[in-house]
Amino acid sequence: MGTKDRYERLREQATTSERDSSPHTLLAVVSLAISLLLLAPLIWVFLRAGEIEFARAVELLTSDTTVSVTLNTLALVTGVTVASILIGVPLAILTAQTDLPFKRFWTITSALPLVVPSYIGAFAFVSAFGPRGVLADLLSPLGIEQIPTIYGLHGAILVLTLFTYPYVFLTTRASLLSFDGTVVEAARTLNHTRWEAFRRVTLPQIAPGIAAGALLVALYTLSDFGTPAIMQYDVFTRMIYNEFGARRLDYASVLSMLLLVMALGILAVESRLNAGRDGAYVSSGSRRPGLIRLGYWKGPALLFCGAIASLCLVLPVGILLQWLLRSGTGYSGGGFTFDAAYAWNSVGLAAAAAAICVVAALPIAYLSARGSSGFSSLPERATYVGYAVPGVVLGLALVYLGLRYVPFLYQSVILLVFAYVIRFLPQAVGTTESSILQVDPSYIEAARSLGYHPLSAFRKVVLPLVAPGIAAGAALVFLTTMKELPATLMLRPTGFETFVTYIWLVQGAGYYGQAAVPALVLVGLSGLSMLVILRREDTS
Amino acid sequence: MTGRNSTQSRRRFLALSGTTATAAIAGCSGILGGGDGGDGGSDGGTGSGTGQLSLSDFRGSGPLVAQRDAPGGTSIEELPDLSGELTLYLGGGEGGLYLDLIELFEQLYPDFSANHRLEASSDLANTIIEENEAGASPADVFMSIDAGSLGAVANAGATASLPEEALSTVPDAYQDSEGRWVGIAGRARAIPYNTNQISESDIPSTVQEFPEAAALENSMGWAPSYGAFQSFVTAMRLIRGDDETRAWLQAMQDHGISTYADEFRVSNACADGELTAGFANHYYTLRVQSARESAPIGLAFTEGDAGALVNVSGLEIINGTDNADLAANFVRHVLSAEAQEFFATRTFAYPMIPGVAPVGDLPRIDDLNPPDINLTELADVAGTVDLLRDAGVL
Numbered sequence: 001m002g003t004k005d006r007y008e009r010l011r012e013q014a015t016t017s018e019r020d021s022s023p024h025t026l027l028a029v030v031s032l033a034i035s036l037l038l039l040a041p042l043i044w045v046f047l048r049a050g051e052i053e054f055a056r057a058v059e060l061l062t063s064d065t066t067v068s069v070t071l072n073t074l075a076l077v078t079g080v081t082v083a084s085i086l087i088g089v090p091l092a093i094l095t096a097q098t099d100l101p102f103k104r105f106w107t108i109t110s111a112l113p114l115v116v117p118s119y120i121g122a123f124a125f126v127s128a129f130g131p132r133g134v135l136a137d138l139l140s141p142l143g144i145e146q147i148p149t150i151y152g153l154h155g156a157i158l159v160l161t162l163f164t165y166p167y168v169f170l171t172t173r174a175s176l177l178s179f180d181g182t183v184v185e186a187a188r189t190l191n192h193t194r195w196e197a198f199r200r201v202t203l204p205q206i207a208p209g210i211a212a213g214a215l216l217v218a219l220y221t222l223s224d225f226g227t228p229a230i231m232q233y234d235v236f237t238r239m240i241y242n243e244f245g246a247r248r249l250d251y252a253s254v255l256s257m258l259l260l261v262m263a264l265g266i267l268a269v270e271s272r273l274n275a276g277r278d279g280a281y282v283s284s285g286s287r288r289p290g291l292i293r294l295g296y297w298k299g300p301a302l303l304f305c306g307a308i309a310s311l312c313l314v315l316p317v318g319i320l321l322q323w324l325l326r327s328g329t330g331y332s333g334g335g336f337t338f339d340a341a342y343a344w345n346s347v348g349l350a351a352a353a354a355a356i357c358v359v360a361a362l363p364i365a366y367l368s369a370r371g372s373s374g375f376s377s378l379p380e381r382a383t384y385v386g387y388a389v390p391g392v393v394l395g396l397a398l399v400y401l402g403l404r405y406v407p408f409l410y411q412s413v414i415l416l417v418f419a420y421v422i423r424f425l426p427q428a429v430g431t432t433e434s435s436i437l438q439v440d441p442s443y444i445e446a447a448r449s450l451g452y453h454p455l456s457a458f459r460k461v462v463l464p465l466v467a468p469g470i471a472a473g474a475a476l477v478f479l480t481t482m483k484e485l486p487a488t489l490m491l492r493p494t495g496f497e498t499f500v501t502y503i504w505l506v507q508g509a510g511y512y513g514q515a516a517v518p519a520l521v522l523v524g525l526s527g528l529s530m531l532v533i534l535r536r537e538d539t540s
Numbered sequence: 541m542t543g544r545n546s547t548q549s550r551r552r553f554l555a556l557s558g559t560t561a562t563a564a565i566a567g568c569s570g571i572l573g574g575g576d577g578g579d580g581g582s583d584g585g586t587g588s589g590t591g592q593l594s595l596s597d598f599r600g601s602g603p604l605v606a607q608r609d610a611p612g613g614t615s616i617e618e619l620p621d622l623s624g625e626l627t628l629y630l631g632g633g634e635g636g637l638y639l640d641l642i643e644l645f646e647q648l649y650p651d652f653s654a655n656h657r658l659e660a661s662s663d664l665a666n667t668i669i670e671e672n673e674a675g676a677s678p679a680d681v682f683m684s685i686d687a688g689s690l691g692a693v694a695n696a697g698a699t700a701s702l703p704e705e706a707l708s709t710v711p712d713a714y715q716d717s718e719g720r721w722v723g724i725a726g727r728a729r730a731i732p733y734n735t736n737q738i739s740e741s742d743i744p745s746t747v748q749e750f751p752e753a754a755a756l757e758n759s760m761g762w763a764p765s766y767g768a769f770q771s772f773v774t775a776m777r778l779i780r781g782d783d784e785t786r787a788w789l790q791a792m793q794d795h796g797i798s799t800y801a802d803e804f805r806v807s808n809a810c811a812d813g814e815l816t817a818g819f820a821n822h823y824y825t826l827r828v829q830s831a832r833e834s835a836p837i838g839l840a841f842t843e844g845d846a847g848a849l850v851n852v853s854g855l856e857i858i859n860g861t862d863n864a865d866l867a868a869n870f871v872r873h874v875l876s877a878e879a880q881e882f883f884a885t886r887t888f889a890y891p892m893i894p895g896v897a898p899v900g901d902l903p904r905i906d907d908l909n910p911p912d913i914n915l916t917e918l919a920d921v922a923g924t925v926d927l928l929r930d931a932g933v934l
Contacts, residue, residue: 229765229801230801238765242765242928244666245662245767245770245921245925246922246924247665247666247669247692247922248925251922392663396670399667403674403675407674411678490663494657495655495656501658505658
């Protein structure tokens with residue numbers, strides 16, 4: 001009884017004193033500076049939009065096409081987000097909390113689809129399930145001449161979900177791993193059924209993680225051009241892309257502004273869903289939850305994991321191999337010789353982006369998780385805006401601003417990495433924040449009462465506990481940077497090629513066979529990094 | 541403890557990825573490096589370097605290229621040597637094919653090197669215009685796959701003048717009337733079709749008749765977001781006006797047409813039987829034929845209308861270059877007999893100088909009967925995008 005009182009008191013103290021302490025002011029200043037720096041390039045969108053006549057802008061924004069394409073986009077974003085949660089959360093629970101056989105293997109296969117560029121995934125699905133595709137060829141001897149079309153909304157949702165659900169998987173898994181399983185056991189001893197325990201104890205705990213992943217999925221879907229284009233589904237990015245193609249940058253920027261508004265809308269929805277998360281953290285620690293025994297659910301669980309892995313990995317890899325075998329010797333590809341330097345360029349860029357994102361994410365995530373005022377989440381919210389901007393818009397913005405204001409950085413690696421940080425920082429912020437939320441603030445206070453400086457208390461107590469979240473964030477940034485295409489194309493130094501610029505080049509020229517090998521290497525290399533990160537996550 | 545673990549893991553990762561990457565890359569270069577043999581030729585005199593490379597190095601191989609006469613026109617041997625470093629902006633996926641040519645030049649002239657940047661033509665045009673507005677572009681030469689992008693850069697005042705020796709070898713129809721850009725390879729609009737499903741005589745001879753062609757109902761494909769298609773629609777607007785073009789687009793949709801991301805896919809879909817016919821540039825069909833020898837795909841041309849448009853890949857020299865002489869000499873090299881033979885036999889494009897014939901049984905460029913329009917006007921893509929959107933195509 002006495003212990004409990006003391007604990008409560010200590011915790012109360014910790015909460016109040018930590019929230020008022022001055023380090024937060026510094027944190028706020030640093031975080032605000034970072035987010036302003038990241039948002040600065042978007043000024044270009046407004047500059048360009050300002051050049052257009054108001055009446056024309058209104059006419060464009062209210063046209064039937066704009067309206068229908070906006071509705072299409074919303075349908076796609078909603079569909080992909082919901083489907084990603086339905087796949088990502090069960091996979092995270094299966095690999096983190098159950099006695100699923102070959103858990104390590106399934107953890108890797110569940111995270112790995114993220115390394116497949118979604119446009120390659122989309123090609124693979126069209127090759128496999130399109131009219132006259134592999135499936136149709138297999139079925140036609142059986143007398144089945146017509147298969148349902150893969151094109152359209154359902155196809156776009158399917159492909160985007162399969163290659164983005166790992167966001168939800170990874171963030172949810174990070175939450176599960178840093179959350180104290182004894183609470184679930186306590187709930188179980190209170191006669192809660194397994195489902196009730198999950199709903200009342202686990203779910204509120206991992207909700208911030210799920211929300212962080214879902215937000216990434218929603219904003220990625222909003223900014224993606226390639227997949228909907230290949231799946232023949234008309235969305236917003238395509239209008240923007242066409243305006244750029246038509247060299248009408250003023251229109252493109254008006255449309256980009258509308259896209260930013262949609263991103264803000266998604267952020268607002270997510271904020272609302274996440275409003276109750278302040279109470280999310282409880283006494284948390286390194287104790288693992290007890291394993292849930294799957295029993296006779298083992299079979300269906302394995303089937304589920306296997307089906308997802310087959311669709312996301314076996315199928316695209318199979319199609320890539322088919323490209324490799326099918327490509328004839330029609331004409332030579334001497335100009336397309338792959339250079340080992342491309343691989344190292346990719347890895348170097350991705351590593352730099354990941355390192356910078358992790359460092360920049362910490363203050364922002366910490367402030368958002370621990371700050372008291374409503375404003376403390378502003379820098380965190382702001383970082384997501386850059387993520388929703390299509391790569392081509394950001395690329396052109398940096399070309400424009402780079403040329404005028406920092407010409408010595410134009411077409412330099414620095415500006416390129418800056419673009420990656422703008423686009424991918426929220427991935428690190430989201431995972432870091434959801435881990436921080438689960439660290440009981442009283443731990444820090446306890447450390448400080450033992451005489452530690454706030455910073456070293458943070459380093460000794462909080463950092464080890466949030467390491468899995470940071471690692472997952474770094475992995476996300478690394479992998480998405482490896483496969484980023486539009487900004488890389490526009491901002492890279494002339495003559496500086498990477499995996500994706502090479503793949504883009506050869507597949508654009510119709511050399512599918514030669515795109516296959518580097519694409520497979522890209523998947524393999526990224527997969528290895530994922531392995532390392534997942535391993536580290538378990539040992540911390 | 542954590543530290544040690546992660547260090548170990550990191551080492552293992554580096555070791556593993558290093559091995560994998562090396563193995564894979566070794567594999568790649570074996571596969572990718574194939575093609576033109578002989579990477580020698582970089583030693584030797586600086587005089588007339590052609591001793592190191594022969595016409596066969598420029599010429600492609602395969603059934604479509606057999607039995608060709610030697611090309612006419614100015615030989616590389618008659619041109620001054622290339623020397624120095626050139627920054628090239630190369631437009632489009634097919635730009636990769638131009639790399640082969642540039643590599644040949646680099647083999648031929650040890651003192652010459654080209655730093656290149658490859659992106660979609662329209663993106664590079666935007667970039668050059670932005671760079672020019674900000675002061676200067678790092679690019680010396682823009683090599684684009686369509687006249688529209690070349691025209692946009694020219695109209696933005698971002699070009700320098702081209703050498704008269706180069707302009708004089710190319711017919712007027714395939715260069716800018718003010719000499720700001722010059723065509724280097726022709727790209728004809730065409731109709732790829734599945735030879736199992738239809739014969740050439742079923743294909744109308746003008747695009748206006750397509751919406752009434754019963755044999756093509758619900759079985760055609762196009763790629764409306766693709767630059768070459770948009771140039772075709774721009775041409776139709778120039779010839780017939782916006783209203784008729786909109787009506788045609790509408791009629792094609794009522795007739796039943798599928799949308800693809802690009803024209804290589806349209807052509808492959810014809811070969812696969814997924815489509816009966818499509819709208820695409822001519823060389824995609826030759827490329828499909830070349831890669832899949834038994835593929836049932838044929839090629840038809842319309843006459844005298846937008847469907848018979850011959851667009852060009854072309855070159856322009858960018859304003860503010862420090863390498864004007866080298867750039868001018870480079871342009872002359874690209875229009876040499878050997879380089880034109882390269883375009884004809886390796887990219888299946890229409891050569892731009894009269895001395896070189898197109899590949900296989902392609903009709904001569906003079907037999908094509910393209911519409912009479914100014915290719916620089918193809919720069920008005922914006923109006924076309926509006927129209928496509930208005931008609932519900934985009």
